[in-house]
Amino acid sequence: MTRVAVLSGDGIGQEVIPVAWDIIGSLHPEFDSFEVEVGYARWKKSGVACTDDDITALKEADAILFGAITTPPDPCYRSVILGIRQRLDLYANLRPVKGNGFDIMIVRENSEGLYSGIEWQEKDRACTVRVVSVEGSRRIARAAIRLAEERGCHLTIGNKANVIKSDVLFRDICCHEAAEAGVSFEACYIDSLALDLLLHPASYGVIVTTNIFGDILSDVAGYLVGGLGMLPSANIGDRYALFEPVHGSAPDIAGQGIANPVAAIRSGAMLLEYLGHKDDAIRIEAAIQTVIKRGIKTPDLGGMATTQSFGEAVKAELGI
Numbered sequence: 001m002t003r004v005a006v007l008s009g010d011g012i013g014q015e016v017i018p019v020a021w022d023i024i025g026s027l028h029p030e031f032d033s034f035e036v037e038v039g040y041a042r043w044k045k046s047g048v049a050c051t052d053d054d055i056t057a058l059k060e061a062d063a064i065l066f067g068a069i070t071t072p073p074d075p076c077y078r079s080v081i082l083g084i085r086q087r088l089d090l091y092a093n094l095r096p097v098k099g100n101g102f103d104i105m106i107v108r109e110n111s112e113g114l115y116s117g118i119e120w121q122e123k124d125r126a127c128t129v130r131v132v133s134v135e136g137s138r139r140i141a142r143a144a145i146r147l148a149e150e151r152g153c154h155l156t157i158g159n160k161a162n163v164i165k166s167d168v169l170f171r172d173i174c175c176h177e178a179a180e181a182g183v184s185f186e187a188c189y190i191d192s193l194a195l196d197l198l199l200h201p202a203s204y205g206v207i208v209t210t211n212i213f214g215d216i217l218s219d220v221a222g223y224l225v226g227g228l229g230m231l232p233s234a235n236i237g238d239r240y241a242l243f244e245p246v247h248g249s250a251p252d253i254a255g256q257g258i259a260n261p262v263a264a265i266r267s268g269a270m271l272l273e274y275l276g277h278k279d280d281a282i283r284i285e286a287a288i289q290t291v292i293k294r295g296i297k298t299p300d301l302g303g304m305a306t307t308q309s310f311g312e313a314v315k316a317e318l319g320i
């Protein structure tokens with residue numbers, strides 16, 4: 001029995017995840033799904049956004065589909081998704097960016113870097129410790145190298161080793177692992193890489209980088225494919241896996257039924273591929289392409305479709 005946990009979360013997460021799950025669940029009615037309520041709304045009611053029991057439940061799932069969670073500007077509120085990523089040790093954040101003539105996989109280190117959580121406020125300054133460990137760098141390097149091998153492509157190591165000492169370690173370990181594995185690789189400074197990625201996307205295959213650089217680079221890469229509403233992601237560890245759109249809860253458009261569900265549907269397709277149903281993932285992607293080509297698009301892509309009607313069109317295309 002395949003168990004899937006579904007966490008819509010806040011904002012547009014509550015609109016795009018039901019549409020994505022409707023498609024996945026219709027293709028696989030045999031999946032046993034369960035919902036877990038986490039997020040800001042829950043926090044307002046109970047003072048906790050995600051409990052130990054929730055984490056235990058998530059650990060019982062074979063895969064998790066996650067929407068987005070609003071992080072309010074309250075200093076006592078701890079980011080739920082950061083907590084989940086850490087407690088399930090989802091150290092690799094895979095963010096594919098695929099378009100006409102390019103097929104890029106951004107591999108973002110997901111467990112340390114500037115998101116180490118080691119930070120404090122002093123009287124006249126605030127400090128965040130950027131942790132880059134040998135083991136953390138090695139395991140993300142190996143995950144990226146495996147992907148480069150599978151795809152038969154080049155590996156780019158995004159870093160800022162010219163300025164930041166912790167990136168010297170990251171770069172050197174990635175280069176060492178890539179050389180050992182015999183994959184073709186190159187180390188690039190993250191700032192010039194961000195520009196070159198937009199100018200020459202076809203030159204890139206797998207890009208591995210540290211936590212915040214990977215976050216920013218993938219949003220930037222959204223420019224190549226029509227914006228944040230299009231980008232899915234996977235958070236993978238050695239035991240657990242969580243799939244979520246790259247975008248957040250987008251409070252500005254929440255509640256209007258106009259959020260683009262493509263990122264969420266594609267995240268669901270990545271979940272299916274992870275569970276061994278690559279053929280379904282390919283069918284879903286083809287259906288999304290066909291629906292968009294027919295002019296059915298949400299407003300962020302210049303169309304008039306709603307979240308719901310786009311999802312219905314994809315289902316119709318899939319014959320489900």
Ligand code: ATP
Binds near residue numbers: 016071249261300
């Ligand atoms: P959060 O703090 O949860 O990340 P945010 O305000 O940063 O929220 P994002 O979700 O990161 O918002 O998105 C940034 C902007 O991109 C949003 O304001 C929204 O206009 C647009 N956007 C993001 N996702 C989508 C989507 N699925 N469909 C349409 N527009 C989107």
Ligand code: MG
Binds near residue numbers: 247248249
């Ligand atoms: Mg955001």
